[in-house]
Amino acid sequence: MEAVPADPGLGVWRVRTASDEELVALSQGGDTESFNQLILRWERPIFALAYRVIGSEEEARDVCQETFLRAFRALKGFKGQAKFSSWLYRIALNLCRDWIRRESRKPFVPVPEGVDILDLASPDKSAESVEDLVARKHLSRLVGEAMLELPEEQRTAIILKEYHGLTFQEIADMLGCPLSTVKTRLYQGLTVLRRGLERKGAGPGGVPSGRT
Amino acid sequence: MTNQLRSCVEKECLVGYLYEESDAVERRQVEEHLTSCDRCRTELDELRGVRAMLVEWEPPDATLGFRVVRSAAPSPRRSLFGLPVWVPAAAAAVLVLAAAAAIANIEVRYGPEGLVITSGWNRSPQSEAVATAQAPAVPADPAWRTELSALEQRLREELQAQAGPVVPRESEMMRRIAALIEESERRQRGELAFRMGEVVREVEAQRRADLVRIDRGFGLIEGRTDAAVAQQRELLDYFVRVSQQR
Numbered sequence: 001m002e003a004v005p006a007d008p009g010l011g012v013w014r015v016r017t018a019s020d021e022e023l024v025a026l027s028q029g030g031d032t033e034s035f036n037q038l039i040l041r042w043e044r045p046i047f048a049l050a051y052r053v054i055g056s057e058e059e060a061r062d063v064c065q066e067t068f069l070r071a072f073r074a075l076k077g078f079k080g081q082a083k084f085s086s087w088l089y090r091i092a093l094n095l096c097r098d099w100i101r102r103e104s105r106k107p108f109v110p111v112p113e114g115v116d117i118l119d120l121a122s123p124d125k126s127a128e129s130v131e132d133l134v135a136r137k138h139l140s141r142l143v144g145e146a147m148l149e150l151p152e153e154q155r156t157a158i159i160l161k162e163y164h165g166l167t168f169q170e171i172a173d174m175l176g177c178p179l180s181t182v183k184t185r186l187y188q189g190l191t192v193l194r195r196g197l198e199r200k201g202a203g204p205g206g207v208p209s210g211r212t
Numbered sequence: 213m214t215n216q217l218r219s220c221v222e223k224e225c226l227v228g229y230l231y232e233e234s235d236a237v238e239r240r241q242v243e244e245h246l247t248s249c250d251r252c253r254t255e256l257d258e259l260r261g262v263r264a265m266l267v268e269w270e271p272p273d274a275t276l277g278f279r280v281v282r283s284a285a286p287s288p289r290r291s292l293f294g295l296p297v298w299v300p301a302a303a304a305a306v307l308v309l310a311a312a313a314a315i316a317n318i319e320v321r322y323g324p325e326g327l328v329i330t331s332g333w334n335r336s337p338q339s340e341a342v343a344t345a346q347a348p349a350v351p352a353d354p355a356w357r358t359e360l361s362a363l364e365q366r367l368r369e370e371l372q373a374q375a376g377p378v379v380p381r382e383s384e385m386m387r388r389i390a391a392l393i394e395e396s397e398r399r400q401r402g403e404l405a406f407r408m409g410e411v412v413r414e415v416e417a418q419r420r421a422d423l424v425r426i427d428r429g430f431g432l433i434e435g436r437t438d439a440a441v442a443q444q445r446e447l448l449d450y451f452v453r454v455s456q457q458r
Binding site for chain 2: 032035036039043044047048051052057060061064065068072136139140143144147158161162163167168180183184186187190191193194197202
């Protein structure tokens, strides 16, 4: 990161952040600190991806760590044929699949019951009433449970689309399947998810109609 | 495609429209179809509802902060559960030691309370009570008692002969455990010193890099300021010259 003049005449400066490609090139040259910047930039999205795919915070953290470790080891072989983030996503998804296959059990949602007292005390949530917070937490848990009941390929397609904003084509490239398959997985996944949420008492407006 | 949509078969178009990834032609066709198809309109609303709920699913706010650190010295070998490898060995040694101590100093006694076997270095009435096995009441018989005393004596001698070497073994074990602990502490002290040195080096390198960056920034600002001042000065000179000419 460095400061560069945006308009020398007006004396306007802007902070220029190194791109992923630049940091990758520096890392390939042996600059560990550049790779640490890439980790800092991508660890949270990768953790979120892993958590949503496998449903366990602890395992997701392990997957996240292993993803960067593998990326670091394989960095010399990365020729920039895909975006660095896509490459990382692919490594993380493969690790998630390995984990699901190895465990050969359904992932679970370790979302605690009720509301975390620290959340209630959090200043940035002060505008939200306790009732709303409880309802939101409850809905979050229901969505997590319903998502983890989906087949892995439908869940992954929805996660990449909804939470990581990938296009249909990017998802197809990442998962190695035709574009039409991605659309079908999304459609089927959303439809099954809707039924699952209805069964769990989550109403169409996003407010759980069952227990609160 | 419109026909397919009208018959509510083509769902890919609906998904494309839902995620706003349809091209202009497809989008117009879907919109046209939606005006006349209640079923597809309802389905689209439901899918949008699901998407709205998906927003609520947040991952936990986990502490991450992974870093790649080049390490010059190999870290000490770790066993499962993160314990140093000597810990299970030491634990096993302690267990062995406890077993050896337990079999030492055994006493066999026969009295009105029955056959009493005691063991351990700190005998207490409770421990004796635990080891008591009630024997049936027998009449007092001096000859029988003498034989039993002789047997007790012989047993005691044999047991003492067996338990004899335990004491030196115990001290040897303690010495080895102390050596292991000392070795582990020495290794950990070394590792701590190494890590501290590494941290200090990293902080120093970062400080230097920051200083260079700040210095460069100031240099750039200074250059810009000097240039601007020179420019202003030239402008002022020009104005002065022009005003003097008139």
